[in-house]
């Protein structure tokens with residue numbers, strides 16, 4: 001409890017699924033301020049009400065925005081900073097679009113959908129980081145980009161979604177390298193398969209109860225948002241693996257030497 005006291009945190013895609021769960025988890029950990037971003041106002045209001053029940057001390061801001069729109073991204077950061085007295089410690093780039101369902105192969109992928117998925121999953125995190133960075137450098141912040149297994153392996157049918165996550169992974173490594181001396185850390189988390197609307201839409205014939213509940217993947221997100229991870233930069237975590245996949249990553253790196 002209270003590992004996030006004093007932290008002001010912005011979470012995109014906080015209206016449902018993992019983003020909603022992170023809002024509740026961060027509130028339980030004593031976050032001072034939460035800025036919750038998504039398009040569905042009603043759902044955001046419900047999350048805010050739940051946060052207030054759990055943590056009356058946490059300041060909750062809901063921001064209705066479509067992250068495919070540059071002007072709306074700029075408004076998200078401006079509103080957050082003005083409401084939080086210029087302070088932002090943690091940015092969680094969680095919002096994602098899956099694209100059309102059933103998921104078409106690339107040959108049949110409509111260009112407009114391809115662009116919309118990349119705008120949401122890759123261009124929006126780029127712009128959010130760019131705009132938030134000056135404030136985050138002040139406090140030595142943490143940026144957490146939410147990726148997927150589909151961002152490390154090219155699965156048939158996962159099209160623009162997978163490609164956007166490949167891009168997000170490359171972009172995160174680049175930001176992390178460029179910010180190495182700036183005091184802001186940039187890390188990736190693959191939450192693993194979860195029982196959320198996105199996954200149910202992607203694989204409607206599967207039994208969703210085989211996938212993890214989002215409540216079970218939050219620990220690594222607390223760690224990365226807290227000061228415990230202050231020295232951790234440019235890493236990729238797998239929320240459902242033992243030690244969040246860090247032993248495996250170390251083994252792979254030593255095999256490469």
Ligand SMILES: NC(=O)c1ccc[n+]([C@@H]2O[C@H](COP(=O)([O-])OP(=O)(O)OC[C@H]3O[C@@H](n4cnc5c(N)ncnc54)[C@H](OP(=O)(O)O)[C@@H]3O)[C@@H](O)[C@H]2O)c1
Nearest residue numbers: 013015016017018038039040067095096148193194196198
């Ligand atoms: N579920 C899985 O098994 C799984 C596996 C690996 C990785 N992930 C990753 O985990 C993260 C969370 O996924 P989830 O399963 O929780 O998905 P989800 O239930 O579909 O939630 C996605 C969130 O993104 C928001 N969003 C989508 N497009 C937006 C836009 N244009 N502007 C603003 N907000 C937008 C949605 O809010 P509104 O609709 O209200 O705007 C919603 O809150 C994603 O990054 C996903 O890629 C999920």
